[in-house]
Amino acid sequence: MARHRAVLSDATFHCEVNEVGNRRHQQAGGGTGDGAAPRTHPEEDKIEVLTDEPLDGDGFGHGSALASVEDQFQSGPTVVGGANVSFSQSFRRWSSNFGRSVKNNKRTVYNKTIRLMPSRIQKTLSIDGDLITTSASDVDHITMELGQREQLMEDNPIAEQLRIETIKSIAHKISTKRAIREQLSQTVNRRATRAKSIGLLRRYRYSAKLYAARTVKLVQSVVTNFELFYGSMKQIEGHFGSRISAYFKFLRRLLVLNLVLLVFIVSFVVFPQLLAGRDTAAGTAEVFHLRDLLTGEGYLSDSVMYYGSYSNRSFTLVPGTAEYSLPHAYFLTITILSLATFVVVSVSMGRAYRVSFIESSATVQNILTHKIVCSWDYGIANGKAARLKHATILNELRDYLAERNRAPAAVGRWQRLRAEALHAVAHLTVLAVISAVAACLWALLVRFGSTDHFRAWAALYVALVANGTLGAFGYVCALLGRLEHYRQTSTQLNINLLRHFLLQLTIVGVLLAYWLTRPHPPTVCWETTIGQELYRLLVVDFFISTVLQCAIRGVRYLLHTQYGTAAANRERTRLQRRLLAPPPFCIETHSLGLVYNQTLLWFGVLFAPLLVLLVALKLLLTFYINKFELIYLCQPPVRLWRSSQTHTLFLVLVFVSLFGVLLTHGYLIMQVPVTDTCGPFRGTQYMYQLFMQGILKLREEHLFWRIFVYITKPAIIGGVLLTMGVATYYLRAKSRAQVAKVKLLKELLCMEAKDKEFLLANLSKVARGKDSTDQHQQQQQQQQQLAERIELVAGVRLNGTADKYYKDPCATWRYEETPRRPAHESPPDGGSCSGYQRFEDEEQLRMRRT
Amino acid sequence: SIRSKQITFFLLTFFCKTTIFCVNRAITIHIYDHLSVFNTVMGQVKSQFSDDELQDYEDLTYFTKKEILYAHKKFKNLAPEKVGHNKNAKLSMSKVLEYPELKANPFGDRICKVFSSSNDGDITFEDFLDMMSVFSDAAPKSVKAEHAFRIYDFDGDDMIGRNDLKQVIQRLVSNSGLGHNDIDQLINNILEEADLDDDGALSFAEFEHIIDKSSDFINSFRIRL
Secondary structure, eight states, rough: EEEEEHHHHHOOOOOOOOHHHHHHHHHHHTTTTTTTTOSSGGGGSSSSSSSSSSOOOHHHHHHHHHHHHHHHHHHHHTTTHHHHHHHHHHHHHHHHHHHHHHHHHHHHHHHHHHHOOOOOGGGOOSSSOOOOOOOOOHHHHEEEEEEHHHHHHHSSSHHHHHHHHHHHHHHHHHHHOOOOHHHHHHHHHHHHSOOOOHHHHHOOOOOOOOHHHHHHHHHHHHHHOOOTTHHHHHHHHHEEEEEEHHHHHHHHHHHHHHHHHHHHHHIIIIIHHHHHOOOTTSSOOOOOOOOHHOOOOOOGGSTSSSSGGGOOEEEEESTSSEEEHHHHHHHHHHHHHEEEHHHHHHHHHHHHHIIITTTTTTGGGHHHHHHHHSSSOOOOOHHHHHOOOOOOHHHHHHHHHHHHSSSOOOHHHHHHHHHHEEEEEEHHHHHHHHHHHHHHHHHHHHHHHSSSOOSSSHHHHHHHHHHHHHHHHHHHHHHHHHHOOOSSSHHHHHHHHHHHHHHHHHHHHHHHHHHHOOOTTTSHHHHHHHHHHHHHHHHIIIIIIIIIIHHHHHHHHHHHHHHHOOOOGSSSSSHHHHHHHOOOHHHHHHHHHHHHHHHHHHHHHTOOOTTHHHHHHHHHHHHHHHIIIIIOOOOOOOOOHHHHHHHHHHHHHHHHHHHHHHEEEEHHHHHHHSSSSSTTTSSSSSHHHHHHHHHHSTTTTOOHHHHHHHHHHHHHHHHHHHHHHHHHHHHHHHHHHHHHHHHHHHHHHHHHHHHHHHHHHHHHHHHHHOOOTTHHHHHHHHHHHHHHHHHHHHHHHTTTTTHHHHHHHHHHHHGSSSSOOOOGSOOOOHHHHHHHHHHHHHHHHHHHOO | OHHHHHHHHHHHHHHHHHHHHHHHHHHHHTTTHHHHHHHHHHHHGGSSSSSHHHHHHHSSSOHHHHHHHHHHHHHHHHHHHHHHHOOTTOOOOHHTTTTTHHHHOTTTTHHHHOOOSSSOOOOOOHHHHHHHHHHHHSSSSSHHHHHHHHHHTTTTTBBOOOHHHHHHHHTTTTSOOHHOOOOOOHHHHHHHHHHTTOOSSSSSSHHHHHHHHOHHHHHHOOOOO
């Protein structure tokens, strides 16, 4: 008790005594803060307990102190006097965290700075709960704290860069940031005069980094200048929100990728070939015919479009310089570009996967909160779109409520079995359909492939059938999906997506298998033939999946505007109504189409380098056609929840297809003999031999030769694989440990919540009891005991650090922020909770006795 | 070799011409609205800002200089005469809410209040720049989360309480469709999910926890300049 009094006498604090219920009600209802709170004891409104003043009564003092504790618990840092203290405290916390992060890893500074920055503390300084302007002391505080970080305060360009980034990330007004920056730079200048001059080496390093930073900035500004489709993207985002613009971003990304490929291929392969001129052995040039653009035959088959017309010579472009070997250029350009694309795709896939699956793995429980917090799309700039969004959110919330209120359907064993059987049958059906498609395609290929009327429209049959099947399959899948009744729409979407993808893979696989296995007459350049097939596939795909679909949508839209009015809809059947509704814009189908295209392109680039040009043009046209469809013809899709996961799924599909393509390319390069009469590799049996010849020409002692031999030793490869396996194992173990730790911390949080509830309950009891004056003595005793007990609890939990809190009363009041012992030291079965339970029981007994 | 030189010359000129032609067409057709806007902005507004001021803004926001000028043009479009006289003029909230994205947004007035330096919803150019910087692509999630928290914290008590949640939901569904019971149930469910310490309100830490785990937030909390 004596110790407790010491706490009070040491302290200088303000406190407000309110009725708890009143206060909470006030906060929940009016939101105006403490200013107008009804007070039961106006004379106790603000009690200042000064350091050496005698207390007029033990009971009174304790009562107010306890009430103030409670006040702090109830309302957080809204108490006027405590605000500065809490500000500095949380700032200390922030700065210590910040310091740690700086020490650990400079790169994380950018991310961690604001995360831990208690900038919202400024609101705790406000009196009536309104937002107030930043005070000068705020600036001083932040400046002071930042000034203590050595990394930030050095007088060199890196620190300056770091300073700028840190200041950028402070969530304050621009004027505040400017003041902070000025103060900081003053401090830095003052210190710099004292500091030694830096060494030469270091200066070079700094200037290099500075130039790098400047270059990045320059590139940024150039990129913002030339951002492709800026206006279109903004229009789409304003009309339909960010979810739909994700598809267009995907398209734009592929387009940019293809343009980069195009630049490299044209400058290293096509342009030199044009300069070198055609081989004299080639036949007479054919006359260009418009039909050739569609079929890829005739004039085009002898042009730089295809593998066959490239020369196997080395020549000098500028007299007197080294020779330019076209076969090497061809081989290296295409291989390196494929591998680089593979790396880029894998990295972006990994990042997307991390962001949307690993980092958000805990969101499964937080679905509703997400629906509320992340549902509004701030990019919407159009009244109609806003209304649509409102309606979508309302529907989602209603669905959620309905599902929540519906009693869980009694799922019997038979029902579950039936559902499983249904799904299995559906899967089998789809597999059967896909196999049937594959068989039919093979038969078709055998029928038309062997005959020799390729130089006619008949060449288009295969492409037409393949693409037509893809289109028709969508409807079959939709029909099946409706029969299957998956519980979650996302599951259904994903399954549909995978089925489509499987079909695409099958079709491409069958085509490739046929082309690669059929016997070639030695005079025909089979590489060119495959290139032509791919060309036809791409062209026909454009006409079917983009132009034809667009026309169908246009017709449906016309039907809708002519006959599909709401009044007439009532007499129609469901099928008619579905037909007359404005056509939906299905993002999944469109994205899959892009993936299909890209797969064909990646495969074909070895046989027809200029296919890239075709695909780039196609993507450009597709962008505008799709935009037109979306804005004028279609209704935007309704179900678009968690689009980033769908986007990741697409990246995974791209990755899988590219991986398959690379494997096939590897097989082609290593195992399939090339044609003797055409192409850059004629004269060798396999493509890779050209490269091997180059290496074998090197002398035995040459560095590259030794490196090559060394790397290809099995022991080295095995070692690399083993290391990767160990690394994977280690990372997996680490992630599992972190999951376990998160679980533990969550439990700890729950326990702390229980602690808090218990203390609050007791305190409110005491505060309520204070009004009755007749039992003043008894009450007083009780309060003292209770207060002691609370301290006991706190002291036990803090385990020896309690003494500090007698000197610094705020530390005790800010109970929730005091340092805790780590979780593993507390008894695992929640012993502290049961301890509290015991206290509470005793308390109840005591109350009953009085 | 003479022939090859001729061919080289011919092809080079051809390529150059084609490239120039294509770039011109590209500028006039699909990059037109963007590029030309930036270029004219550079001409018009250049006089209103000195280089030092631009550098200053560039250091304090997530924008490049051209984007800052573009933002100023957008700001000027809201009130051409007023901003023409004084580039940092203060516009009233109703004026700022004419900006299309803010007009369509149910939280438009809250956004203005949060970013206003006089706290009454009036916006100067610096506030506008601040706002656009926070909503831009370059701003990290944590900055966005901080401001989102302030926007949803209607009564400014540093917690998102039941009343705040109620207002948020009502604004999201535009005041129609959901009865009081439904909203109450929704709020209860939200608190059940996200209120980790059971104090009946979402603190910033809890809010940030939700945002941290969300991959969609950064896509939705964004306004293209």
